[in-house]
Amino acid sequence: MDLSFLSPKKLSRRKSLSEAWVLFVFATFFAVIFNAFYPYGIALKVEAPKSHHLQDFLKALKPAAYPGWKNTSAKTASPVQDLELDQVPRVSLVGVKNRFDQKSAVFLDARSPDEYKEGHIPGALNFYAEDMDKFAPLVLPQLTNKSQEIITYCHGSSCDLSLHLAQSLIGQGYTNVKVFFGGWPEWKKSGYPIQTGEQP
Amino acid sequence: MKRSSSKKNWLPLVQTLLRVGCGVVLILAAVDKIGDPAKFLKVVENYHGLPADLMPLIAVVIPWMEFFTGVALALGYKRRGAAFLFCLMMGTYSLALAWNLANGVEMNCGCFSMDSTEKLTVWTVLRDLGFFLGGWIVLCAERTYAAITD
Incomplete structure (x- = not known):
């Protein structure tokens, strides 16, 4: 049974990582900026409530x-x-x-x-x-x-x-x-x- | 020879369908989470093992990561990178779900709808592993059809 289609080529591996990195960085920046302006956005810094800390x-x-x-x-x-x-x-x-x-x-x-x-x-x-x-x-x-x-x-x-x-x-x-x-x-x-x- | 030619015809088609399918699945999974990050934060908090300080950031970034990865897969833009991220997410989800399942923690999967009362079962884990396999096939594809930059 030929399962070669499940094996990534060497060139593909390098390209995959670089493209994934670009997508990751873009999505992260977009998410943080969107969250800052979104009315239902959440605080990114965790602060425990004083009374119940x-x-x-x-x-x-x-x-x-x-x-x-x-x-x-x-x-x-x-x-x-x-x-x-x-x-x-x-x-x-x-x-x-x-x-x-x-x-x-x-x-x-x-x-x-x-x-x-x-x-x-x-x-x-x-x-x-x-x-x-x-x-x-x-x-x-x-x-x-x-x-x-x-x-x-x-x-x-x-x-x-x-x-x-x-x-x-x-x-x-x-x-x-x-x-x-x-x-x-x-x-x-x-x-x-x-x-x-x-x-x- | 004939067999090889036949394979050449159907394989890119299957890979294209998988690519679009994975993309649509991811977009659908992201929409509900993007709308209500506070609610998704609670879902994230239910998963053990994540550092508490990073939970809000994870709750904000993951939905958008899913969304953009889904769009990239559906349109065939940076297909390999998107498929790699897709596999990374599905692999991580599978491990997290399996860990919670093994530890007897009952929880909302939060995979598609956060209001879903879907109970975490072995099938939830297998479904995510199935998505992982689909993403892996797309990642390994030499080419797919109907793509912006394949």
């Missing part, structure tokens, strides 16, 4: 009052990268909806109680990640199965609360914790069921 948050953590809850404040002195945040698995909206329909996961809302009352995923427990000392005794007794799948969420990609809550739970020995990165804004926008008030 993980490093500030870790510094503000106090020792845990709840027995058995080893607060991650012990890691305050460690560099943030030690937390290996990118190793926390993430779940998309589709994955969250599947788990919601099948009731196969516990949802933890890492936002403040006021925000939780305004609306949350039905069945989600409020575990405000900026006040773990208060919420750990309320929520952890309900999470007795450490292999139970747990999904944390907060305000979406602009907030670190869900990520840090997930990391803290993993630190406590919970083995199946994931983050819904789109969070509440994505869930609400999709038109899926919502629950208001203090009740999960």
Whole structure:
């Protein structure tokens, strides 16, 4: 069987690279310039929100009052990268909806109680990640199965609360914790069921 | 001899169809992403392993890269370079999807429509590998028809 048509010629290889480079540079410049003038363009520089910045948050953590809850404040002195945040698995909206329909996961809302009352995923427990000392005794007794799948969420990609809550739970020995990165804004926008008030 | 002549006739035609097809696929994939970079940024964030600082830039550049590569392929302009970029993108997408699939991360592919509820499966990976093969055949073609600069 003649498969010579799958083998690039030497001249073609050089030409391919030079042409690809021209296209790459042109597309990159065009994209950046277009983004600067496009009304829906995005900021190219990543700036963490001051109020929810993980490093500030870790510094503000106090020792845990709840027995058995080893607060991650012990890691305050460690560099943030030690937390290996990118190793926390993430779940998309589709994955969250599947788990919601099948009731196969516990949802933890890492936002403040006021925000939780305004609306949350039905069945989600409020575990405000900026006040773990208060919420750990309320929520952890309900999470007795450490292999139970747990999904944390907060305000979406602009907030670190869900990520840090997930990391803290993993630190406590919970083995199946994931983050819904789109969070509440994505869930609400999709038109899926919502629950208001203090009740999960 | 007869066989070789027959091959000469159909091969450039197939390569031309593949070139235009790959171009159209890429343009269709780019349009939705170009319109809403913030939404595409969320899709990008769902993929593991990318440096956080580069994510916005990637979310802005990739759609336009797809668009211009698609236009170049469809029109036959800088065909080899466009096919090379096409293969590079499809190869990268295949690896990223396969990695997420292997790690049990459920996510929107974000390949064509960001609103799509298409679940990431082995078929998604195989589809991208199929596109990669198509692009590779275009890359290796000696000539294609209906091209501006072949």
